[in-house]
Amino acid sequence: MSVLISLESIFPYVKWRKGQRELAEEVYRVSKEGGTLFVNYPTGSGKTVAILTGALKAAVEKDLKIYYLVKTKNQLISPINELKKIKSRQKVVTFSYIYNKKDMCLLKSLKGLDYLDFLRYCSFLIKNKRCPYYRKAVKLQGYLSNGDVNVYKYGEEMSVCPYELAKKNIPNTLITISVYNYLFNPDIRAIIEREVNLRLERSILIVDEGHNLPDSIISMLARELRRDWIMRARKEVAKFYKGEDKESIIGELTRLLSYFKYLERKIGGRKYLELNYDEFPVYELDPDKLFKAALAIERREGNELFSPLSYIRKIAEFWKELRTRRAAKVLIFERGFKTSVVKLLYVLPPPDSTDPLRKAHAAIVMSGTLPPAEHLIFTLNLQDKNVRSIGMSSPYAVNLKILGIKGVSSRYTERYEENFIKMAKLIREVYDSLPEGIVLAVFSSYDYLRYIIPYVKIQDVIVERENTTLEEINSKVRGKNKLLIACSAWGKVAEGIEIKVNEKSLIRAIVIAGLPVPEPSSYREKFYEIMLARTRDKDKAWKHTYVIPAVMKVIQALGRSVRSENDRAVAVLLDDRFFEQYVLNIINSYGYKVEEINPRLLKNSILSFFNKA
Known part of the structure; x- marks a missing residue:
């Protein structure tokens, strides 16, 4: 039986932050009426709790089920913490969570197995009635955690399979938090549909870190x-x-x-x-x-x-x-x-993998770096869906001064020594302009990095390789007062590095050495063919295949420096193509403003910016 509740009775904080109430209202509207909502709100804006507030109001009033999906197990923590606070105000809100079956298993002897071997061993034990934890779980009736009980610890104390407990919980709770695989892997979804009576047409899907979704689906398949x-x-x-x-x-x-x-x-x-x-x-x-x-x-x-x-x-x-x-x-x-x-x-997520987005009553896809809505629509094959968008610029965008320089480029036709030297000289000038801190030089590709770095001639430099991990970078940074990190826009560092001391970012400058346009390949050719079929426009297909992916890598890299209101940094864009209006429009949509500057004024401009800090 549905009931009417207000947003304020769900929202667990005294005051709404900027943009939170508007977001909660829009999520409520889409969740109630049906459709898809793309949410582009920056990290630290409180989008998680605002989205949960709006979706829960619609779910309670329309008797809908919510599935909140994250990329990794570690990302379950944020929504669980917010839901615990919401539940303290609204007892009608019940929630459960489920993740990797192996991680939830109580049999310590199985932890070292490969995942597929684990699944087969698990099935073997169940089929032959040799798992004591599973037998108890089957007999258990009426278990309900409401999310505030650690299901793994509860299972451990009661000698009951935590995974089976979590699965039993799903039909009995208003919202279930899980990882992408459970709904976007067609084989796993078929099992979930059968075992927990999944009804997508009566569900609201919330997809966290939505910019990762296409690549995550491709990777899992x-x-x-x-x-x-x-x-x-x-x-x-x-x-x-x-x-x-x-x-x-x-x-x-x-x-x-x-x-x-x-x-x-x-x-x-x-x-x-x-x-x-x-x-x-x-x-x-x-x-x-x-x-x-x-x-x-x-x-x-x-x-x-x-x-x-x-x-x-x-x-x-x-x-x-x-x-x-x-x-x-x-x-x-x-x-x-x-x-x-x-x-x-x-090449792209197969249609059956993205079926949940089309079949659900409503879908909310959120991120701090969501690509343009049209790109997501064509990538996830949502052309026939009613799609809306809501966004907010980063409140810290003004703390990042972005300078653009013409006369250099990483185009293939301009890859010769004279231009390598010019690009390297500008990178070194940015480095020399900082008294201390880290300069992150982001190159358009690993090959381009290898062309340029010999000409940079900086002693304290860490160079990312294809197999470099973030842990390796962080360990090498310790104790360094000033440092250059050279990385590829397509690597782990540009997407995920965060280096802080006392909650303050040590990355004081970012140099984008060339627009990271994807290299031509059979993959890109097929991507273009699909985009052309979906957009029916050659120019749009080209932009979706090459330009948008390149600009999104730049947006992600720009976010590595300013992580809070206390951070200030400078970014220098080195490529003529950054001044093309289409590229500028995407960059501007994230609250960033690019200022063209004469290379001879670069050092003074950087010094002036930091002297005002």
Whole structure:
């Protein structure tokens, strides 16, 4: 039975911050009427609690269910904390949460298993009635946590499976917090729909960190095929499989190994090799036959003993996805230190993965760096949805002085030594203008970084490589008074680095060395083809394929410096293309203003800005 409640009776704080009430009202309106809302509110604006307030009001009044989805388990903490505060004011608000099954398992002996091995072992124990925690969970009736009970600790105390407790909780609570996989992975969603009576048409979806959603879906559906897996799979089949198709499977695996050897010769000194999907040799490998062989190999000891995931099953999983014709894919061959690998990636999220956004009564997609609404619509295939947008500029944007310099560019046609020296000289001038602090130099690609950095000639510099971690960077920064960090716009550092001491950012300057336009590839060609089909406009398709992704990498990098009202920093954009009106409009939409400056005045402008601080 629905009831009427006010926003104020839900909102757990004394005062609304700037933009919070307007956001709560818009979320309530969309959640009640139906449709999709894109929310572009900066970090620290209080968007999480405002969105929850508006969605909860609509859910209570219209008897709807809310699913709040985050990218990682660690991101569950923020909405859970806000919901605890809301629940202290509104007892009608009940919530639950569920995450990675392995992380919720009480069997310590399984923690070291690969995730797929864990799932199979879990199924084995349940099927053979050997998991004591699962047996108790099945018998338990009427458990309701309301979210304020730590479900893992409760399960531990009661010797009951926490995952099963969490699953039982979902139908009984108003809002469930979980990770992307549970709804955006079609295979997992099918299980959830069956086990918890998921009704998307009566649900409100809230997607946190929505700028990550397309890439996260592509990543969760990616598959890989390793040369050493094929070799081990062939040995497994030869030694343990007794089926009539044994010789046929061994023969096809041998041919597949020969193909890998051919690719290893062809790749030469390149980092990767793009394979033509339509020409990839599917041979006569049948996923169903491979799965049958895998099951026979894994059960070679009978049902009494558990055996690890077979390598032939890994081959089968890859082949199954390869044969699934649900969306455009690309195949990439890479040669690693120990083995070579073929990676299968979707160009865009397949339609069945984004079905929840289309089928839900309402969907709220939020982020501090959400791409333009039109880009998300076409990327997530939401052309037929009623979409609205609401945004607010960062209140700290005025603390970042952005200077733009013409006469330099990272265009491929301008990549020669004279321009490398010019770009390097400007980076060094920014560095020399700061008495202390970190300068983050963000290059358009790893290759461009390698071209420029020898000419910069700064002694204290950390250079990001493709495999560098944020932890490595942070450990090297300690104790440094002044430092240059050189990174790629497409790497981890530009997207996620945060270096603070006493709650104050140490990144005092950011140099964007070239507009990070994606390199041409078969992936981008297919992306463009899909965008052209969806937009029916060549110019729009080009911008969605190359320009918007580049500008969004810049927006993310600009956010690395000013993290609070106490921070002040300068950013210098080094590329003519930053002054194209379309690019400027996107940058301006985040509250940033770009000031063109003569290179000869750069040092004085930076010194003047910090002297006024």
